[in-house]
Amino acid sequence: MGIGWMIFWIIAGIALWVTADFLLGRKQHLANAKKYAFPERYSDLEIFAKGPELFEDLFSEIKKARQHIHILFYIIKDDKLSHEFVTLLKNKAQEGVEVRLLVDWIGSNLKRKTIKSLKAAGVQFAYTHIPKPPFLFYSSQVRNHRKITVIDGQIGYLGGFNIGDEYNDKNPKLSPWRDYHLKLTGEGIVDLQKEFLRDWQCASKVNLLQNKAYFPELQKGSIRQQFVPTEGDSLEDLIATLISEAKKSIIIGTPYFIPSKEVFEQLNAAISRGVSVTVLVPYKSDHILVKEASYRYLRSLLKDGADVYQYLKGFYHAKVVMIDDNICDIGTANFDQRSMFLNYELNCLVYDPSFIKKVKHILTEDMLDSHKASLADFSRANLFLSFKETAARTISFFL
Known part of the structure; x- marks a missing residue:
């Protein structure tokens, strides 16, 4: 057996092990994950x-x-x-x-x-x-x-x-x-x-x-x-439910915008029924490929009529979802698949109008320190960026 074939079989074996490890580990994770919420x-x-x-x-x-x-x-x-x-x-x-x-x-x-x-x-x-x-x-x-x-x-x-x-x-x-x-x-x-x-x-x-x-x-x-x-199993349901209940507006602030299929479909449905959707993300990136992983989602939202802001005054790392000025979700979870399906997170739902108004004022300030994006900002300008976006999409679950 030549060296080339040896390398091939080694890589194939590693890939097989990682795939089996992940699928079986995920099955065990979901079986053991605890679903609970504290009272109001x-x-x-x-x-x-x-x-x-x-x-x-x-x-x-x-x-x-x-x-x-x-x-x-x-x-x-x-x-x-x-x-x-x-x-x-x-x-x-x-x-x-x-x-x-x-x-x-x-x-x-x-x-x-x-x-x-x-x-x-x-x-x-x-x-x-x-x-x-x-x-x-x-x-x-x-x-x-x-x-x-x-x-x-x-x-x-x-x-x-x-x-x-x-x-x-x-x-x-x-x-x-x-x-x-x-x-x-x-x-x-x-x-x-x-x-x-x-x-x-x-x-x-x-x-x-x-x-x-x-x-x-x-x-x-x-x-x-x-x-x-949440323990990598129920955050998707929480976010999808919040979005599905929106009547007027949704504001999302996150450093990493990589939603699950279900959550993204709920965002598209919200826009279709006339809900205003605004997403605030950083212009700078603190991790490789997370920015490129968000591009296809942001392009789609912009085409459907959403507003996207890129924060310019430093790095934006906040985690917030605001629904109709009635519910505000602040916590540790990012708006990404890692937080939804892997991480243990803790979020706080707030229902107080005066406090939500305070948070919205902060969000408004941050949008004033941002660039209002257009489709051109997320276009594939060259082969290298196109490659990075493709690579990011492949591993977006882990970013």
């Missing part, structure tokens, strides 16, 4: 769209913690802001505060020595979603993309920001970083706490859900909201 609650909400403002507030609240700090992030970088964050957690643990830090195994950039120093200071640390057999490839693709912070069971945070200098406007290429992150107080914190503790149990095998110390009595807030966790 009344909380008080603030929204942050700038990293420096969020981190100043978040770090200040962490410093004031007296009992426990529960934090989950998809990404924690190895840079100045991350070092400040790690030092803060170690200091609180040494003060006697219970500190639990949960990070995604692939997303995080924490070094071993940093993790060792956290544990030495008393911080309880765990990785979530470590790839494992028998489906190594598939399990490496299923990530915990949630970003949750709960302080003393009374203050919570959820949204699109991670921990790192680029999220704090310190990356020359992507700054300023534009994102939406919620701060909550009130009765909704109980569900945020439960979701963290479920993820903690899955990662550490320690069940703290029955510990009343983590669930203090909470007062009702003024804003009706509902947390919806």
Whole structure:
């Protein structure tokens, strides 16, 4: 057998293994995925769209913690802001505060020595979603993309920001970083706490859900909201349902616009029945091929009469869907197939007109800092771009 044939059979064998691993892993995933939604609650909400403002507030609240700090992030970088964050957690643990830090195994950039120093200071640390057999490839693709912070069971945070200098406007290429992150107080914190503790149990095998110390009595807030966790199986249904109920307008803000077939069909149907559809995406890209993967969808929407805006003032990373000024969905999920079919996500549905008006004002500001796109902006200008778009379409499920 020649070397050429050997290489062919090796590649064919790898392709066969990856395909079988993915299909069987997906089958197991869907069989084990939990479908649940928390009840509607009344909380008080603030929204942050700038990293420096969020981190100043978040770090200040962490410093004031007296009992426990529960934090989950998809990404924690190895840079100045991350070092400040790690030092803060170690200091609180040494003060006697219970500190639990949960990070995604692939997303995080924490070094071993940093993790060792956290544990030495008393911080309880765990990785979530470590790839494992028998489906190594598939399990490496299923990530915990949630970003949750709960302080003393009374203050919570959820949204699109991670921990790192680029999220704090310190990356020359992507700054300023534009994102939406919620701060909550009130009765909704109980569900945020439960979701963290479920993820903690899955990662550490320690069940703290029955510990009343983590669930203090909470007062009702003024804003009706509902947390919806998804595990790579039901986000598509949630988004498709929201879009199908739209009567007047749909606004989508996302860094990655790669909708599923069902969701895209619902968007087309909404336009057909006279609903105004607006999509806000970044002009800059922070990952290879994600921009090109969106082109065919954006071209189609533009042809049907939708408005598409490309954010120019830095990098746009927010995750928001607004329906008729009546429902606003803000959370950790991108408007893409990875969030819909692979990632563990957590979204917050908000039903309060005054808060939705505040979010719409932020969206309007971001559109003013954007370029209103035309079909020409997403045309295949040359062979190389055409190749990139074709490649992006092939692997769009994983982008």
